[in-house]
Amino acid sequence: MVHVVVIGSGAGGAATAARLAHAGHRVTVLEKNAFTGGRCSLIERGGFRFDQGASLYLMPEVFEETFAAVGERIDEHIALKRCMPNYDVLFADGARVRLSSDVAELEREVAAAEARAREREAEALAGKRGAVPRAMPGVAGLHAYLAEARTHYRLSFDFALSRNYETWYEFAQPWHLVLALKLHVLDTVWRRACKFFGTEELRRAFSFQTMYMGMSPYDAPATYSLLQHAEIAGGIWYPVGGFHRVVDRLLHVASQRGATVRTNAEVARIDIDEAAGLAKGVVLADGTRIECDAVVCNADLVWAYTHLFPDSCVPPPMPTDETPARPIPRHIRRLDALRQTCSTISFYWGMRRQITELAHAHTIFLSDDYAESFDRIFDGLSLPGDPSFYVHVPSRLDPTAAPAGKDTVTILVPVGHMRHADMPGEDQDYEAMQRRAREWVISEMERRLHIVGLADLIEVEQVNNPMTWRNAFNLYKGSALGLSHDIWQVLYMRPSTRHAAYGNVFFVGE
Ligand SMILES: Cc1cc2nc3c(=O)[nH]c(=O)nc-3n(C[C@H](O)[C@H](O)[C@H](O)COP(=O)(O)OP(=O)(O)OC[C@H]3O[C@@H](n4cnc5c(N)ncnc54)[C@H](O)[C@@H]3O)c2cc1C
Secondary structure: OOOOOOOOOOHHEEEEEEEEHOOOOOOEOOOOOOOOHHHEEEEOOOEEEEEEOOOOOHHHHHHHHHHHHHOHHHHHHOOOOOOOOEEEEOOOOOEEEEEEOOHHHHHHHHHHHHHHHHHHHHHOOOOOHHHHHHOHHHHHHHHHHHHHHHHHHHHHHHHHHHOOOOOHHHOOHHHHHHHHOOOOOOOEEEHHHHHHHHOOOHHHHHHHHHHHHOOOOOOOEEHHHHHHHHHHHHHOEEEEOOHHHHHHHHHHHHHOOOEEOOOOOOOEEEEEEEEOOOEEEEOOOOOOEEEOOEEOOOOOHHHHHHHHHOOOOOOOOOOOOOOOOOOOOOHHHHHOOOOOOOEEEEEEEEOOOOOOOOOOOOOEOHHHHHHHHHHHOOOOOOOOOOEEEEOHHHHHOHHHHHOOOEEEEEEEEEEEOOOOOOOOOOOOOOOHHHHHHHHHHHHHHHHOOOOOOOOHHEEEEEEOHHHHHHHHHHOOOOOOOOOOHHHHHOOOOOOOOOOOOOOOOEEEOO
């Protein structure tokens, strides 16, 4: 029987362990933390339950397929609650766009946003002779946008998301050029939103979703409007018990089929037989050696290449300053140069009372300096002066997330990733950024939602910053969503899911 070691118990590791165990292999899952789930883990404090990372359950068909592949019905493991509406997008001037799966409601939101824009324009043009207000695309723009997003979703699903391009000839098919045109890979999400929507509010409300992938709408290929299709057509859901429930049940299925799941089991290195070009086992941080026939690495790919193999080394912070002790292998330099997604400062707040001013499970607060805020995150690797943020209240849908009469609130403020592999840059003072982000979030929530004394309502608090993400889950540069999915880092151009030199080492996950 083949013995497979899975390094990490995140969503990717858990799903792979379940599939391998279901196929009859001997599986050992090794997780460095005392808890499972990685970025889908829970934080539990004072009776409050927080989703540490993922909170939006999208594309339910993918989760269904994962459980079906191991002979299980997902509804026997997970109870889902649907978010109705999906969320509110709140703007600095108090305006609101509500996004939902109800197309009639979306049409009303578009009409209302255009009416607000017309009013503002009429004020600006008052007294200017001959000035003509701009024409607005109206609901026709919405429908054209939704149709395009649906096409992006369907084509991406069939030809990208569900396929692994391991060779250039699989990838370089002439008809893929036609596909690329249909997917608008050279256009951006922002430019397409501008094509279909006439107001700044709507353009922002239908473009910020690229941040689910840790990318700016000004850089993300237009293809990623597939996310908007996913949430509008398929809905946003929430697993009762928290997002971790998905991982927990997959690990349960794996265990039922004989897999061993060990926590507090940090893998320090992968043991390699250089002559054979194969991994022969792993060595834990406490020195324990575990032999195996194959390794599936669920730890962040760039982190793994720079930490777990015989030629691993972390690129020094300032490669130009000093000659490193030993030359950095070319493949490591290349991996270090790849673009990473952003990170977050995440606040986990247990509230003394229900914050009913937050009407839904999800609310988006958008920055007034929309474009600049992305520049600060992705070019400056910093916290914007006027940051956008996302607020999640799981207890709005699932009362088990908070004690009776109270609320669990998680706030994600996107920030740049760490400047260096394992440490922040000199200009990245996370304590100071955290303080500024906290003040901003509290003042904007109070202002936009008319809440008084929000800070005093916080009973329990925990904060994650890029360094926390890096340390807790070995995320390279503290990047929340791994390597960027920009057009030059997807499909065949993304590092392979199989190790370049050792044929029995595979990568799974973000
Ligand atoms: C703040 C935030 C919000 C998000 N929101 C959403 C959302 O709303 N919806 C959504 O679908 N996705 C969301 N995501 C993304 C989602 O959480 C990730 O895509 C997913 O959880 C990644 O799973 P993974 O298995 O690839 O990696 P991980 O979850 O990182 O799992 C890797 C595991 O490996 C372990 N590990 C690492 N090194 C070692 C080692 N040496 N030895 C042993 N174990 C090791 C880690 O501890 C970890 O448990 C969010 C992510 C973040 C950070």
